[in-house]
Amino acid sequence: KQEVTQIPAALSVPEGENLVLNCSFTDSAIYNLQWFRQDPGKGLTSLLLIQSSQREQTSGRLNASLDKSSGRSTLYIAASQPGDSATYLCAVLIVRAGSYQLTFGKGTKLSVIP
């Protein structure tokens, strides 16, 4: 069974700092990996999707990397802003024998202090 772990569970940084969020998964036979943002009481916003054949994706101040063989992904946020405060979720997609499931980690709650 695929398990996804996110470290740290919570992170507080001063505005302007660069930061890294970590995600690890146990089954390396993933189809893709997505990073999402979730604001309190809201749905999920997709930030970046990395296909299994890719090593990284970039969008603005966000950069996500994927090392499938070691079962790890990182989300790098440059020059953090208070508006970045949210919970960040990592999810991996396994496609196997008719099964098609996104498995999520529990998230990292980020607070950016002005």
Add this chain to the structure above:
Amino acid sequence: DTGVSQDPRHKITKRGQNVTFRCDPISEHNRLYWYRQTLGQGPEFLTYFQNEAQLEKSRLLSDRFSAERPKGSFSTLEIQRTEQGDSAMYLCASSLGQDTQYFGPGTRLTVL
């Protein structure tokens, strides 16, 4: 707004009552998914549809839960004889094939 929409946004019900939630996906998306999220946890997969066919159901989807997507467009998720343990955020997502899943705002269910 052409994103995924869910209705209602909040539902409070008494234990033992039936509830039904609706999800309207992005119009051209052929896949639709339901997830459940409890406090402090990531979303957990419940079921997904490709067009009108329900292709996979999680073991979390007990026989009190039923989902439909009758015309391959909107979907409904019904919970019969609700229990306090059903209290959660129910999230719907849609995608075009195996591309990015786009999520709706969720329906928060509270069972008293």
